[in-house]
Amino acid sequence: MPITPRALVDLILLGPAGDRRQLQDSPVLGDVWLAFAAKPDKRMDLLITPYRECPAGPVAKEIANALRKLGTPGHTANEALVAYLQGLVAARLSFQELLRVVVPRTCWWKDQKVQEKLTLVTEDEERLLKNFEQVVLWTAAPNDDRRIEFAQEFAKFSSLDRYTVLAGVILFWSEEHECRPAVAVSATRHR
Numbered sequence: 001m002p003i004t005p006r007a008l009v010d011l012i013l014l015g016p017a018g019d020r021r022q023l024q025d026s027p028v029l030g031d032v033w034l035a036f037a038a039k040p041d042k043r044m045d046l047l048i049t050p051y052r053e054c055p056a057g058p059v060a061k062e063i064a065n066a067l068r069k070l071g072t073p074g075h076t077a078n079e080a081l082v083a084y085l086q087g088l089v090a091a092r093l094s095f096q097e098l099l100r101v102v103v104p105r106t107c108w109w110k111d112q113k114v115q116e117k118l119t120l121v122t123e124d125e126e127r128l129l130k131n132f133e134q135v136v137l138w139t140a141a142p143n144d145d146r147r148i149e150f151a152q153e154f155a156k157f158s159s160l161d162r163y164t165v166l167a168g169v170i171l172f173w174s175e176e177h178e179c180r181p182a183v184a185v186s187a188t189r190h191r
Contacts, residue, residue, distance in 0.1 A: 003139045005037035005173075011138065011154055012166045026163045027106040028098070033166060036095045039070035040173035043081075046098070048089040063091060066101045095174050099167060114116055117160045130158060131133075131165045 013030055035044050050059040064082040082091045102154065103109050121128060134153040141147040157165065 006034060008135070008139065009033050009037045009166065010168070011133070011151060012157075012169075016191070017129065020092075025110045026159070027103055028163075032098075033170070036098075036170050037118050037166075040095060041171050043092045043094050043097075045090065045092050046102075046171050048091060048102060050087070050089065051067060056084035056087055056089050060089045060091075062105070063089060063101055066105075067097060070097065075098060092096060095170050099171075114160070117158075121160055127161075131161055135169060 009030075013033060032044070032046060048055055048059070048063070050056050060082050067082065081093075083090065084090070091102075134150060138147055138150040138154075142152055154162075
């Protein structure tokens with residue numbers, strides 16, 4: 001049975017059926033994760049909410065400048081990919097641009113506890129690889145009983161582990177854009 005991007009995002013964000021919890025310790029909302037999981041190689045129209053008293057105009061300008069410095073294809077001076085409205089910034093971004101430009105400018109990212117945990121997550125390569133392995137095992141499970149068994153491991157993921165795994169899976173899919181997501185994840189098992 002093929003695995004849909006939505007099923008995988010739901011499992012990582014919410015956990016297995018018996019242990020549902022929302023990934024709220026992230027500046028990226030669930031519908032954004034789902035949109036990028038479904039079309040990982042596409043740019044998405046996003047609404048970005050500036051923090052508290054920050055005016056939308058300067059936030060939009062900072063994002064636009066960062067995108068120009070990043071030098072990603074498709075961003076020219078004549079394209080209006082970032083615009084501000086009252087209290088919101090609208091931007092058309094790829095998943096990589098979201099992760100490299102917007103997320104590091106959030107209060108969540110700048111929080112000292114998050115930074116410490118991110119350092120631990122990236123330094124603990126063995127745990128990170130084990131978490132990705134669980135995703136691969138779940139997608140390649142031959143039947144629902146085995147899938148439920150593998151899904152129980154997702155209950156052990158911290159919210160930051162979930163964020164890291166989901167970001168990694170979507171980044172992988174965006175680089176393997178000619179593959180369907182379920183095929184791309186399953187293919188990693190054979191490498």
